[in-house]
Amino acid sequence: MKRARVFGAVVAVGLWAAGAIAAEYPTRPITLLHGYAPGGSADTIARLVAKPLSERLGQPVVVDPKPGAGGNLAAAAIARAEPDGYTIGLVTGGHAVAKGLYKSLAFDPVDSFEMVSNIVEYNFVLAVRTDHPAKTLQELLTIAKQAPGSVKYGSAGIGTTHHLTGELLNKVASVQMAHIPYKGEAAAITSVLNGEIPLIIASPVTIAPQIRAGKLRALAVTSDRRWDGLPDVPTVAEAGLKDFNVSTWAGIVAPKGTPPAIIARLNSEIAKLVADPEVKARIEGAVGGEIHTSTPAEMRARVAAETTRWVGVIKEAGIAQQ
Amino acid sequence: MDILANLALGFDAASTPLNLAYCFLGVLLGTLIGVLPGLGPVATIAMLLPITFGLPPMAALIMLAGIYYGAQYGGSTTAILINLPGESSSMVTALDGYQMARQGRAGTALATAALGSFFAGTVATLVLALFSPPLATLALSFGATEYFSLMVLGLVASIVLAHGSLLKAIGMILIGLLLGLVGTDVNSGVQRFTFDIDNLADGINFVIVAMGVFALGEIIRNLEHGEASQTVVNKVSSLLLTREELKRIIAPVLRGTALGSVLGILPGGGAMLASFAAYTIEKRISSTPERFGKGAIEGVASPEAANNAGAQTSFIPMLTLGIPSNPVMALMIGALIIQGIQPGPAVVTEQPELFWGIIASMWIGNLFLVILNLPLVGLWVRLLSVPYHLLYPAILLFSVIGVLSISNSTFDVTMLAIFGVIGYVLCKLDCEPAPLLLGFILGPMIEEYMSRALQLSNGNFLVFVEHPISAALLALAAFALAMVLWPSFRKTREVAFQEDA
Amino acid sequence: MKKLVSNPKDVLSGLIMVITGIAFLVVGRGYEFGQASRIGPGFFPALLASLLVLVGLAVGVKGLRSEGESIRAFATKPTLLIVAATLAFGFLVRTAGLAVASAAVVLIAALASPSFRWTQGILLAIGLAALCSIVFVFALGLPIPVVGPLLGR
The missing domain is CATH 3.40.190.10 (Periplasmic binding protein-like II)
Known part of the structure; x- marks a missing residue:
């Protein structure tokens, strides 16, 4: 009996308290916000992730592009959103630049968010x-x-x-x-x-x-590893500038305060969905990069380190803050 | 001949039942979103992108291309019927097309647009097939210097868009140029005139300005007259073109097609100028320029042809160089990449079937568009017999939803209201919005290219006359300016203006 | 009819241009001019705004000297209602959802017409709200909620 099985599942989950929220989640559609032009590579990644994520979660994941101010408009909207797991966001390497580039930001690139998982990495x-x-x-x-x-x-x-x-x-x-x-x-x-x-x-x-x-x-x-797409091209470090390592990325974030159980659920679903060879190939093809998932903590450390680095570069290069 | 063999290969590939079906679906969808104001091809294609993953690459691209030129085509329908241009290119069509509609000649205007577009599409398909590689070289010969001079020419020409006072038109252009500068400066990264509002950081969207000053302004103006305008159109005369009208549009369509085909190739904003330039030329060489802005059929035929030809030849930089000339092309490149095809110089030789198939599908798509739209002309025209007090709330509703769909921002909806009031005030003062809008489009581009050209030449102002193409364009601009300021011509303008008053 | 100025349309146009130009000059006064090899963000706006002030003056002066029509009264009620309808949509679409927001636009806008009748207006509002919800959200998949959070989900 289908109903009995569902009932049984609900009871079982209820007993396992820690997993309860995550298991019930989601009960309604999830919005995946991002701040990049529709059809750009970030938007494409968002849509490539949203489709299998919907299937895995059993609720639609709606991609909602809110372009403007280099992604800041969307980042602020994500930070402001209800931390209930029904609004998540996709950010890219540019997210770590914002702090150095803008005088006043409506969010902190690290502290206003829960990191979910990195998705993909690519070179310049x-x-x-x-x-x-x-x-x-x-x-x-x-x-x-x-x-x-x-x-x-x-x-x-x-x-x-x-x-x-x-x-x-x-x-x-x-x-x-x-x-x-x-x-x-x-x-x-x-x-x-x-x-x-x-x-x-x-x-x-x-x-x-x-x-x-x-x-x-x-x-x-520019990263510390050669890219499969152009295997003959050396890295900057190989060309003589030791320790030079820049790559950019795209990852999923959620508003600060989103329950850890939901973050963990999303993290594991994303890790599973990008393991699908077809999804993996499409995402890698869309940006010319490599799938690279992470734990929330790893992603947080990464964003924090990059924010610090770019703040320094912006200051030293004398790029005017806006 | 090689070309014939290639075209045969293309038609062979494009006319499989599957590809024909997707071509039809694409132009149908394109027409639909073109007719729904504000909802542009970029948003639609972005939403449809995941669906195309499951299709063969050619079917996917044929459909996306169909959406693009279908939308260009559908956009002119609302421009003509309700003065609502959803794209920069259909703004020019609204100038005379809407006046024709008010005179009961909506059917004629729509048929003119349809036939002009089809002819231009056919020619542009041939241009694509015959000259893609050499034209791609032309696209690359345009650098910042050349684009700057091209934009200056466009600016000078825009004065001709107006049919009233010359001075006021210049004032409107300047206001447009200034409004266009709102947002982040490309060259310095500084945010200008944004009042620290993040929603203004990327500038004001063209669609908001155009819809506000044209459509909303027009609604308020019509309401001002109260009971007098129960319907927009009092009598609907003919639905199709008379033999005499057909004869009158042949030359304008030819000129528009030629101009659109050339400008469409330039990835740095040439296509945007095509319909403006076509209109300007028609008005300039007409023996009765005073009819323009009051329902001149040439003012619909030529820009529509230019627009459609330009939409098609703007595929050249993408197909031959892998360079997208507008956001829609960028999306299509994205679609190709996801399909595992790297668009770039190698596509023609490595994927000849795809390359020629897409070109062939464009002609087929244009044929579908005519077959689809000519019968619809009657239906659209009947829409105008809906009493105005029922029609205008619907127009407003479609406008606000369209504006909201651009970037999902309610701030944009507020801006729409502001520009609606501005449009109404300008109209009361006999200040025409068309030059303002052209200035709005050109402003940021002129500044960007001028500043970049100077940066690349280390501050040498002479670069603009040292580069031959740039020098020629500037000479043309000077000539056009002299023509405008030429006293005898000015006298005819004044006469026309007084008759108008 | 006696007029205060002979060509009020042109005089007012000129005035608006001058004010707009000055406004852009004032707001943009802090932007750098730069130099020829690296033009600053202030150069182009200042140039255009100054030109606009000059053109506005010319239009205004010409308007004082020439004859022209007077300006017909501004249609205050339609203007306010159309603006109100647009703003209402912006406010309602995120809170009450597309259906309510659409109905509100139509109804408020329809009030501006002298031919307005309540039953007809309400029917039109409901009809168009339903049509737009179906076309834009269900058929085209725009990410706009039909029923917003304010009304529960």
Whole structure:
């Protein structure tokens, strides 16, 4: 009997008090908020996660994009939401930049949230046009040292992780490459392709086709590990700048005070759903990265460490706070 | 011939029952969301993206493309019928299309839009098939300097959009340019004129401004006249075009198609200018420019053709270079990536069936659109015979829902109300909203490109005349300005204005 | 009819332009001008706003010298009702849900028409609310609640 079985299950769960909330949860639809443009890679990840998550939880998970102010609008909305597990959010590496970039934030990137789980990690790629004299990162840095101001690099915009990666490179390599901001990566790539700027820092998925087609040459990837999509491209550290390691990520957060049982449930469901080879392949393909789940504590430590690092880079590079 | 073989391959691939079905579904959905004001293709495609995962790549892309140009097409329907442009491109259509509707010629206007779009779509498909690779080179020859000069040309041309006082039009453009600067400055990252309101950090959405000043302003204006306007249209005459009208639109459609095809290729904002430029040219070369803004059929035919041609050729940078020229293209690239196809320069050679199949599907989709929409013209026109006091609450409701759907923000709904009042006040003062809106679109782009061009040239103002394309565009702008200020031309303007008054 | 100024439409237009221009200059006074190789965020707005003030002055002065129509009375009631309807939607959609918010927009807006009748207005409101809930939420899947938290779930 179906009803009896449900009744039995409810009783069993009731006895196991700690798991009670998590087992009943969810009883109504869950909103997955995020602050990025519909159709962008973050939105795509959100939708790729929401679909299997709905199936696993037995309640619809509705993706609700609330773009604006570099994701801050949505982050503030997540922080403000009722901590009942029915509002969760997706944030990316940019979340850890906010504290350094904005004078007043309606939330604290670490303390206003419960971390649920990291989902995916990806590199940035440094690339020049194929006819550029620099064949390696070292050669490029030599040119930048000999003729300060001659090497300009394009990024997806002021205060993006791409931009800050460039500033960090400037600092570590003691060079002064000038930053040219664009509205999104596509515009910056066009600009390198037509020779307006020599260098670009971009996410792998948008730049890889140009590299494979021989239009651009990748000099390095920014994390401490090579990327499977371009296995011949060395890391910045391999190219001589020791300990240089920047990668960006996307992960799930919840408002501060969300019951630990719910966090634990979401964490384990996410770990299970990204283990599905099809979901894994799609998410990795969408950003050009690798699935990398975590415990809530690991994610918290990560966001906190990155926040500290970017606050420092923003200060030293003299990027104006807004 | 190679091209013929390629096109045959494309039509072969696109005309499987499955692909035909998704093509039809796409244009149907596109028409629907185009007709529902505010609900744009970006939001729709983003929502449909997960559904496409289960489809073969070609079917998915054919459907998404269909939604895109279907929406461009549907947007002109509401622009003509109720003065409600949901996209920047259909704003120009509203100028004369809505006037035609008020004169009882809504059917003619809708048919003109349909036929003009179909013709332009057919030509643009051929352009795509024949010239994609060389045109992609053209797209890359435009840098910040060239775009700046193109935008200046657009700005100068926008003065022609107005049919009233020249000075007031310039004032409106300036207000539009300033409003366009609200938000985060791309070049410095500083938030300007946002009053620390986070919702303004990304600027004001075009759809809100356009809906406010056009649609809401129009509703209030109509209500002012009280009982006088029971229905928008008193008499509905013909539904289709007369032979004479057909003859009159041939040349404008051809010009619009050519202009749209070229501007659509430029990924940095060229497509946005296509319909404006087409309208400007028609008005400029017309022997009776005073008819424009009062229901000139050329003012519908040419921009609609330009708009549709541009929508199609804007696929060129994406298909041949892997560069998206607008958010919808970015979404389609996302769809391809999830399907395991890396869009980029290699697609043409590695996936010829996909490449040519999509091109062929565009022509098929355009055919579907005409078949779908021509019979609907009668239905739409009958909608106008609904008494106005029942129609306008519905228009308002669709507008607010549409605005809410842009970024799920009730703040935007408040902004809509503000721009509705602004639109009404401007209308009372005989200040036209069209130049304001064009300024609004161009403002941030002009600044971005100017500042970037100077940054790249280390502050050398001469770059704008040293680059040949840029110099030519600026010369054209100077010429256009001289024409506008030319006394004899001005006299005709004044005459037209006084007749108007 | 005697008019205070000969072309009030132009004079008022000019005045609005001047005020708008000055407002942008005042709000934007703190933004940096930068230099040619790195134009600051203040340069472009200041340029445009100054031009707007000049154009506004020209429009106004021309309006004082030329003849023109007087401005017909502003339709205060329709304006207020349309604004109220729009704001009501923004307020209600998150709290009471799309159905109630839609009905409110339609009903408040419909009040602005001289041909308004209560029964017709209410029927229209209910009909359109139902239609929009079906089309936008159930068919197109917009993330808007049909019945909001205020009314329980």
